[in-house]
Every structure is written in C-alpha cells, then in structure tokens.
Amino acid sequence: MKRYLLPLIVFVVLLGFLAVGLNLKPREVPSPLIDKPAPAFKLARLDAPDKQLSLQDLQGKVWLLNVWASWCVACRVEHPLLVDLAGSGTVPIYGLNYKDKRDDAIAWLAKHGNPYVASLSDTEGLIGIDYGVYGVPETFVIDKAGVIRLKHIGPVTPEVLRDTILPLVKKLNA
Amino acid sequence: MLDVPSPAAACGGAGRRDGSSSDSAPLRGRHWWPCEAGSAVSARSVIAALLLALLCVGVSAQDARPLADDPVLEAQVMRIAEELRCLVCQNETIAASHADLAVDLRKQIRQKLQQGQSQQQILDFMVQRYGDFVLYRPPVKSSTWLLWGGPFLLLGAALVGLILNIRRRRSPASVPLRSDEAERVRRLLGEEKSEA
Numbered sequence: 001m002k003r004y005l006l007p008l009i010v011f012v013v014l015l016g017f018l019a020v021g022l023n024l025k026p027r028e029v030p031s032p033l034i035d036k037p038a039p040a041f042k043l044a045r046l047d048a049p050d051k052q053l054s055l056q057d058l059q060g061k062v063w064l065l066n067v068w069a070s071w072c073v074a075c076r077v078e079h080p081l082l083v084d085l086a087g088s089g090t091v092p093i094y095g096l097n098y099k100d101k102r103d104d105a106i107a108w109l110a111k112h113g114n115p116y117v118a119s120l121s122d123t124e125g126l127i128g129i130d131y132g133v134y135g136v137p138e139t140f141v142i143d144k145a146g147v148i149r150l151k152h153i154g155p156v157t158p159e160v161l162r163d164t165i166l167p168l169v170k171k172l173n174a
Numbered sequence: 175m176l177d178v179p180s181p182a183a184a185c186g187g188a189g190r191r192d193g194s195s196s197d198s199a200p201l202r203g204r205h206w207w208p209c210e211a212g213s214a215v216s217a218r219s220v221i222a223a224l225l226l227a228l229l230c231v232g233v234s235a236q237d238a239r240p241l242a243d244d245p246v247l248e249a250q251v252m253r254i255a256e257e258l259r260c261l262v263c264q265n266e267t268i269a270a271s272h273a274d275l276a277v278d279l280r281k282q283i284r285q286k287l288q289q290g291q292s293q294q295q296i297l298d299f300m301v302q303r304y305g306d307f308v309l310y311r312p313p314v315k316s317s318t319w320l321l322w323g324g325p326f327l328l329l330g331a332a333l334v335g336l337i338l339n340i341r342r343r344r345s346p347a348s349v350p351l352r353s354d355e356a357e358r359v360r361r362l363l364g365e366e367k368s369e370a
Binding site for chain 1: 301
C-alpha cells in the first residue's frame with residue numbers, strides 16, 4: 001500500500017497544477033500600469049482632426065478609455081454594450097482609434113453607433129504602445145487624478161461591466 | 175494579428191525533405207522519416223512542405239529587406255528584439271514575430287537606438303508598458319523565484335530520492351536468517367570457495 005502512496009501524491013499534485021493551468025488566461029497579461037498615472041497623450045480628434053485632446057483635458061473626472069478600430073471584429077461584440085452605457089450617462093467613454101484609417105473609422109461609427117464623447121486618432125499606434133495595448137479591444141478605467149485603475153483585455157461583456165467596471169466607477173466617483 | 179506559420183518550421187521541414195532526396199520512397203506513399211520516428215508522411219504532405227518552403231523563401235526575403243539600410247543598426251535591433259516576447263504570438267520573440275505589434279515595436283527599438291538609447295533603456299521602456307512578461311529572461315524577484323529555483327528544487331528532490339533509494343538497497347536486510355537459511359548460505363559459500 002505504501003509504495004502506491006508516493007505516486008498517488010505526485011499524481012494529485014500534478015493534477016492540481018494542471019487544473020490551475022487550464023483555468024489561467026495566459027492571453028491576459030497583467031498590466032504594470034495599474035495604479036500608475038495614465039501615460040500622457042495629445043492626439044487629434046477623429047471627428048475634428050484640427051482639434052487636439054490631451055490627458056490634462058480629462059482630469060477631474062472618472063472616464064473610460066476604449067481602444068477600438070474599424071478592422072477589429074471583436075469590437076463589434078462589445079460595441080452595443082458601450083452604446084447603451086453611453087446612453088445611460090453613467091461614465092464618459094473616450095475612444096482610442098488604434099491604427100485605423102480615418103474614413104473607415106468614421107464610417108464604422110456611423111454604421112454601429114458612436115458611444116464616444118470623442119475618439120482620438122492613434123494612427124501609428126504609438127499611444128497604444130504607451131498604454132501597453134497589444135490587442136483590440138482593450139478598456140481602461142481612469143480616475144479623477146488621471147490614474148489607471150483597471151485594464152480590461154478583450155471585449156467588455158455584460159458581466160464584466162456589471163460586476164467590475166460599473167462598481168469601480170461608482171466607487172471612484174463616490 | 176497575423177497567424178503566419180513559423181518560417182523556421184517550414185524551412186526545417188524542407189531541410190528534412192532534401193536530406194533524403196536520393197530516396198524516392200516518400201513520394202510513393204507511406205514512409206517513415208528517419209528523424210521523425212512515428213510520423214508517416216504522404217506524398218501530399220511532402221508537396222505541402224515544398225510549398226511551405228517556397229512560402230518561407232518569400233517570407234524571409236520580406237524579413238531581410240530593412241537590413242539594406244544599416245546592417246549594424248539592424249543587427250542591434252534584432253539582438254534587442256530577441257530578448258523580448260511578442261505579446262500577440264506569445265511564444266515568439268519580437269524579432270521572429272510577424273504580428274503588427276512586433277513590427278511596430280521593432281520600429282520603436284530602431285528609433286530609440288537612433289536616438290542613442292542603450293539596450294537597458296529600451297528594455298526598461300518595454301517593461302514599463304508590458305510588464306516583466308515581455309522579457310524572455312525575467313528578473314529574479316520574489317514573484318519569480320519559483321520559476322528560477324524550481325528546476326533546481328526538482329533536481330534536489332530527485333537527488334535526495336535517488337540517494338535514499340540507493341542506501342535502502344545497500345543496507346543489509348535487518349531480518350535475521352532462519353537457521354536452515356543460514357545453513358544453506360554457508361553451504362553455498364563453502365562450495366564457491368572450494369571451486370575457486
């Protein structure tokens with residue numbers, strides 16, 4: 001009996017590791033920017049390229065930064081949710097139009113609805129790099145002091161919005 | 175986000191094909207590759223491998239283009255890019271990946287080198303944005319000690335197990351022999367001595 005004990009323990013430990021491994025999400029790389037000041041930017045607005053918007057302009061309020069692109073298929077999944085959220089007026093959403101063509105982006109918004117107070121044109125993806133963006137869509141929650149409080153990788157789901165983003169926004173606004 | 179098959183793999187396949195070119199068997203049907211025990215390769219997959227090899231000629235030509243500008247700088251860019259993990263194709267380096275982000279980050283590395291930044295400054299820039307995950311050689315710290323120490327821990331455990339096992343085998347049986355067994359041992363040993 002005793003000789004089977006050790007292999008059994010090894011097996012159970014291995015099983016435990018594998019079970020944990022199966023439930024990890026290696027695609028979601030934790031961002032080092034959480035609880036750090038949001039990287040500065042000064043970008044042209046998508047709707048008015050002659051006007052620029054910078055991080056300072058957004059100080060003093062809690063806001064969402066949603067990275068999107070017209071070529072991004074997953075963005076279509078979360079988009080209706082964002083349009084609803086914008087309609088509710090809970091929190092302003094700003095878009096970072098990542099590596100997109102302006103005409104495509106404008107046409108895409110016209111077709112799917114525009115939840116953004118303003119979208120910033122990050123044509124070269126440089127601000128995306130500053131924010132550690134490695135896939136689209138990604139969503140950041142930024143607080144009144146301009147500190148990144150949350151980064152959500154991938155499409156925002158109703159669950160994530162209800163259980164994570166909205167409670168956080170409420171807390172930050174309190 | 176491009177899912178381009180790794181050119182290295184495609185080229186590797188082509189190499190194996192060339193290695194046994196004197197043997198026409200693979201084209202006739204099932205054939206066991208000498209270097210890949212257990213995998214049967216059909217004529218169709220050989221043709222596919224050849225096509226992939228052709229593809230990889232095209233791919234590497236595309237990869238090599240920027241070298242013409244400044245080979246020294248480009249070598250430096252690639253050396254740094256090989257230290258960095260691509261976040262889109264997570265098992266590729268930024269040097270090897272064809273993902274858009276990898277291309278952008280190589281561009282960043284190039285620009286920063288042109289601005290006179292050091293390798294360490296560039297690696298720090300990447301870590302600030304993407305975390306330690308971006309480094310192929312993560313730093314030793316409290317959250318990574320298991321990663322670095324784990325193999326040695328396993329080796330130590332295996333060694334301890336081995337030593338215990340050997341000791342147990344060497345130690346004489348603690349159960350005393352019965353009188354008839356002792357008699358038999360004496361007889362056997364005695365016979366052996368007389369034969370020697």
